[in-house]
Structure formats: structure tokens, C-alpha cells
Amino acid sequence: MNRPREEHIRHLQNILGPEGWLAADEDKAPYLQEWRDKFHGETPLVMRPASTAEVAQILAYCNDQRLAVVPQGGNTGLCGGAMPKNGELLLSLGRMKRIRDIDTDNFTITAEAGCILADIHRVAAERQRLFPLHIGAEGSCQIGGNLSTNAGGTAVLRYGNMRELTLGLEVVLANGEIWDGLRGLRKDNTGYDLKQLFIGAEGTLGIITAAVLKLFPLPRRRAVALAGLKTCEQAVELLSRSKERAGDRLTGFELMNRLSLELVGRHLPECAAPLPLSHPWYVLIELSDTDEAPLDEKLQHILERAWEADLIEDAHVASSLTQADRLWRMRHAISEAQKHEGGSIKHDISVPVSQVAAFIARADHAVAAMIPGFRSIAFGHVGDGNIHYNPLQPRNMAKAEFLARWAEVAETVHDIAASLGGSISAEHGLGQLKNRDLPRYKSAVEIAMMRKLKTALDPHGILNPGKVLP
Template identity: 50%
Template sequence: MSASPAAIDELKSALGPGGWSDDPEIIAPRLTEWRGQWRGETPLLLLPDTVDAVARAVRVCATHGVAITPQGGNTGLVGGQIPQGEVLLSLSRMRQVRQVWPLEDVMVVEAGVTLLEAQQAAADSERMFPLSLAAEGTATIGGVISTNAGGTAVLRYGVARDLVLGLEAVLPNGEIFHGLKRLRKDNTGYDLKQLLIGAEGTLGVVTAAALKLFPVMRSRATAMVAVASIEDALMLLGRAKAETGGGVEAFELMGRPGLDLVLAHIPDTRDPLEIPTPWRVLIELVSGEPGLAERALERLLESALEAGLIQDAAVAQNAAQAQAMWRLREDMSAAQKAAGGGWKHDVSLPLSALAEFVARADAALRAAHPGIRLVTFGHLGDGNLHYNVVPPTDGDPAAFAERREKGARIVHDLVHALDGSISAEHGLGRLKTEEARRYKDPVQVAAMRAVRDAFDPQRIMNPRVLF
């Protein structure tokens, strides 16, 4: 599947000036993911600027049997975007917001548009695109769709899959999939776009998407809350949903060890609460009515305090204070990198199993690896925990990295036993593809392989990823 000189020449000709690069300085930043854990190589970087150019490039690759690794903003955490000799396909030049229909609550954007740019395009039309995550300034629409990204607002709006009405994509044979509809109802057979969403580039290259928009919320209230246990946090979540009638947009859990790392390694951060409880919850309520979210949050916190579910709370009085609270949550990954990195587990579980999982996983890992630091945080409202293991302060980083597989086995065996998933929103990539075979139902694996064989019999699209 390596690219021959003839294939390279044909690709260059098909894309023309500006449509490719073999300059090592331009390519190098795309060959390493941001934590430095995955490094790759490629003979050629493809930079098409239209869907037709993407189709031409993929047809050349299909003709010559050349493997392709698609890459979005290179913010992935499981290595699926890093080529290992394949040609690297980037849609960074496809940056158009093609059209916004405010009355329909829809916009069509190209795959190279960043998540932040998509949010701004919606805001310019007095609408909201709710998908939000820490890397939104770099992550692209094509990438978040191909990995079915979640983010912080899943509780109210769903994952990427729930926000896509239609897709345009180039299939592995170079044909263009014209599925860019703006319809909320289309009952005419298989919903093929859903196969492309979350496929990590294995069934085709997403080039544009029709995205759902929502009304701008006229009030927003944010609070940092101290709780004694995950059980109390879950009780608070249930109370928040019941009292606000769907007004909970974010409900984020943060363990004390992770918060301490942020405070130690991220400049200009502070804990808005002094009480040293083991857990913090970041709550954000929204409403279309001015002032309603603020009043609802006040009532919620008062009732939760009286019921003993929370120990203390700090309510953001302005946007700057809310942003400071969100920094404590969003910089947890950066803080772990500064503390020596670690083993990252992106898992999801039934809400009723979360407390049991954390208690049992903590005990098992501490017994197997004395001195480790356990950093647990994530989207409690949808059952998605980032359960990370940071090396001891005086340990050998290389030796710690070598033990990752055994540590992951402990975590993932427990997740599977509790009817969870070993990948909630990051995907499988190169990191978890082989590991997932241990837990996935053989019937499901066979069905996914059959789908992939139908779309890509040569297996040229991201060949190292998925089954």
C-alpha cells in the first residue's frame, strides 16, 4: 500500500500547485500528536481545496492501491490521525461556511472549518452550534464528525452524531457521496451518513456537513460545587434535571487530584472554594428567558445544601468568573502533561455504576502500581469519565509507560464487567483497536468488517484503525 513514484507523480498532477506538499518542515507538525506519544511518517501531504479535488486524489490512490490517512485538526488522543507511511490527507484548505439558514436552524460548513469557527458562524446568524470541547480552536468539523466527538454539552444536545443532518463525503473508490440534505425527516432507506459518522475515516472522507443549530440562550448560570462523593454528585444531577426541566447544559465532575494538578501547573488558576472535599462539580444551566437560569441555579443550590448533597458552592457573577471555572476543567489534560503524562482512559458507564467503577478501579490500580496518582474527571451527566493514571512523582517515566497495557487491562476489564464502553468519545484509533477485539461482540465485529469490505475492499482508508 506504499505509494510508488508513479502514484506520487499522479497525485501531484491531480491536485496541482498548492494542492500538495513534500516539504518536511510543513509536514513535520502533522506527524506528531500534541502529547508527543505518536510519531509517524508520510511520503506526501495532500491539501485539496474542493470536494472534486478530494475525489481526484482518492481515485488515484484507489487505482494504485495507495493507503490514505485522513487528518483533521490533529487533536485526536488515540493515534488514528498519524500516518505510518500512508499518504496524509488534510482538508485544512476546505474552510468555507457555505450557507446558513437561520429560520431552518441549519448551516452547511466544509470539513476544514474549526469547531470554534463553526460556533462563530452560527453566532453571526444569532444561532448556536452547541458542540464544545477544550480543543475547539483547533479541532475541525471533519474530525469531530469522523470521531463522533462529545464534549461538554452532550447532556442537553447530544454527541456529534445527533447534530448532523447531512453529509458530503468522498468514498474509498473516489465517488462523491451527495448526502448533504438539511432534512430532519427522510425515511427512504438506510441512513448512510450515520455509517460515516464515528468511522474514523475508514469508510470515506467527510468533506462538508449540514449541522443543526439552536436558539441562543438568553441566560446562563455557572457554579462550582463541592461534594463529598460521586453518589452525592449523581443525586445532585437528578435533582438538577428534575427542577430545571431540561435546563442542565453541562454537569462536569472533577476529582481533587486533577484539580490540584491544574492549580500547580496552569498559571492564573485558583480554586473558587476553600472546603477540601474530594470532588468538585461544575454546573451550567441555560434558559431562553433572561434571568431564569440564574434563579433556577440559586434555588437548586439552596435545596441541595439543605438536603446535604453539597458542602459549598461558588456562583459565577460574570462571564470572566465562569470562564475561570471552566479553565479548571478544560486544562486538566494540559496539567497532566506537565505532571509527566500518563495512561488515559476514556470510558463510559451506566450512571448507576460510576461510583462502583471508580472505587474498584482505584483499589485495583493502587494495589498493582503503588505510588500512582489517579486523575478522574469528565462528563458525569452522560456517564463519560476520563479516568487517567499519572506516574508517581519519583518514578521512572519509561518504566511507567511500559506498564500501560497491564493498567489498561485492569480498567477496561472492569468497564466491560459493568456494561460500559472502553471508548466514549475519543474513538479507537491505533491505541485501542486491538484491545477492543477482546470486548466487542464477535457478531458486531463481523458486521462492521462486512460494511468496511463493501465500502473499501482494498482497505486503503486509514488501514490501521478499527476492525
């Protein structure tokens, strides 16, 4: 790979036009620092193309000149995937934010990669449609980033993750060729499902420039409750019962341990829980329906039955949409609240839903043996078996000393997830945070297939080098 030189930069600036690039340090700075402040990047040029044709010209040139390119969406990824580690060129998709089409009868929206997720929600809702991907970063993450990380979030339980929400893609390949796969078909058995190669590839196989996404009818009713429980096992049982009783009206089911909510109350009091935090575990449950009939009674009924069966100790049903939104703000505030409490070692694991309680118990036990006095934070999308398990530093330990144990703790926690049939990355991807761990958890055959795909689609390795593959 070549380091970009003066003449390369000038050529790329000419393709992009005066509005399409940033080179001053102060202009580049926001693109080179990520949300957790764990990774920092360096680049000689932030490229901000306005069209697929410009992306194609840039890649054709970079491929020819052997210049590495790191794509970036909203820069909310949590694995350092969008950070140029070694002075690569940065390709930001943020100016490509056109909604190209919305087809309400086909229940699809065709959007460019730089569209902000929350804008897709708004545009769809204006046409009585729902785009159901909901994540804490939805005000700034972009569709291209959501696709490239196969984002999940809080409604996967009902609607699936980005893989399941996508019908077609437009992709610029490493050599600058454009693949127009913007099909809005629910059935298409004409060979390999190529779009799935680029979804979750974290920008290592091609640059996604637009997508056809599935829409759903806009729900007319929502009911949301927070319930307190004694054990994590009870949460899993309550999940099964809620599924049985509510069917696909069960839209969200989030698990939170007490400490995660205490930190929200301590550091972001405007988002604090509406209940006294006297239970070890909490679940946030949402039902939604397109039917006009109120859902509160249904949710109340599920909770009463659970209380009679000794599954829950207490519950608070939101009596208005404002209250419901407040409960969700509390849930989404957990990540931010942790930042104020010192260092935490983050994991984004998944296990079969039936193994969630065993995972948390075994991980707590193992981490306590390594770092006595650590504080356990566990929360997440229990309906998908996806737990964000984030051990927090002991009160009497320096942050740097605690974070220096990251690799050792992560290996222990990941080994436990793997031993329960789980994954070391449920929804955030690998980026540069976990790619080196891949050989420990994937077979040589699987990694060799991934390498062959990479070589076939990006033979010179210009796309996001040093990410995903070890």
C-alpha cells in the same frame, strides 16, 4: 498495498496544484506529531485539496494504484487515528473551510470538513444561533474530525454528540465516487441512515467533505457554579436532582476530583479554582436558557436544596460571564495540567450514569493493587457517564517505567468498565490506541458486521488502514 513511488507523488501533485501539497520534512512535521506525543507518523506527501472534486480525483487514483490514505482534520484526536503509521499518504482537509450555507429558519449550517469548530460557533452566533458541540480542542479541531470521531464534549447532556447534531453529509468514497447526502431534513425515512456509517468511522469508510449540522436558538442567559462534595455518589445524586429541577436547562455537569484541580492550580495558575480545594470532589454545573429571566436564582436554589440535604459542602456561583468562563477554563485546563506532572495512563470510558461512582472506586482499588502509590485523576462528563480516568505515575517512579504498564493497566480498567455495562471508548474513538482490544469487548458477530461494511465500502482497504478494526 503499494508504497507511493516518485511517479505516484508527481501525479498527485499535479491533481493538487502547487498550493495543495507539502513534501519538505519541516513542512510535514506538524502533521506527523500528535497532541499527547504518543504517536508519530511518516508520510512522503501531505495532500491539501481545496475541493471535493480534488478529493474525489485523489481517491480514484489511490484506489486504482492501491495507495493507502490517512485523512486528518485538526490533528487533535487522542487515539492516533490521524497518524500515518506506515508511510501512507496523508490527506489533510484543512483548506476546505467554506461555510456553504446557513439557513436560520431551518436551524442548519452547511459547512466543509476543514472548518474549525470555534469558527462554526462564531458564524452561528452572528446569526443568533448556537452550534452546541464544545470540547477543549475547539480552537483547532475540525468539523470533519468531529464527525469522524463522533465527538462529545461538555454539552452532550442537553444537545447530544455529533451523531445527534448531524442531518446530512457529503462523502467521497474509496473509489472516488461522491455521495451527496447534504440533506437538511429532520424527517427522512427512505431506507438506511447512511450518514451514521461515516460518523464515528475515523476515516476508515470514506472521506467526509461537508456536513449539514443542526443549530439551536442562542441562549440569552447562563448560570455557572462550582460545588465541592464529599463523595462521587453525591455528585450523581446532585445530577439527578439538577435534572429534575432544571429540566433541559441543565447544559453541563462536569465531575472533577481534587487532584485534577490541584494540578491546574500548580501548573496553570491563571486557570486555578476560585475556592480553596478542601473537598475530595467538585462539580461544575451550567444552566442556560433562551428566556431573558435570570437563571442564577434557579441555580442558587438547586444548590441550597442540595446543601440542606447534605449533598454538597460548599459552592461558588459565578457572578459574571467572565467568572463563568474562568470556571470553564479551569475545567478545560485539566488535560494540559496533567502533562506537566509526568506520565499518565489515559482512559475514556463510559458506564451507565448510576455506575460512575462504582467504576471509579473499583478502578482506584485495582490500580492501587498493581502500582502502589499511583495518583488517581478522574474527571469528565458525568452527565453522560463518561469519565476520563487517568492514573498518574507515583512520585518515586520513573515515567518510562510507569508508562510501560499502560496495556496491563488499561486492560484492568477497561474490564471494570465492561463489567459495569460500559464502553472502552466514550468519545475519543479507537484509532490505533485501542483497536486491538476490540475482540475482548465486542462479540464476534459485531466485529464480523464491521468487517463486512469495511469491505463493502473500501474493498482494497486504502482508507486509514490499521485503525478502528483490529
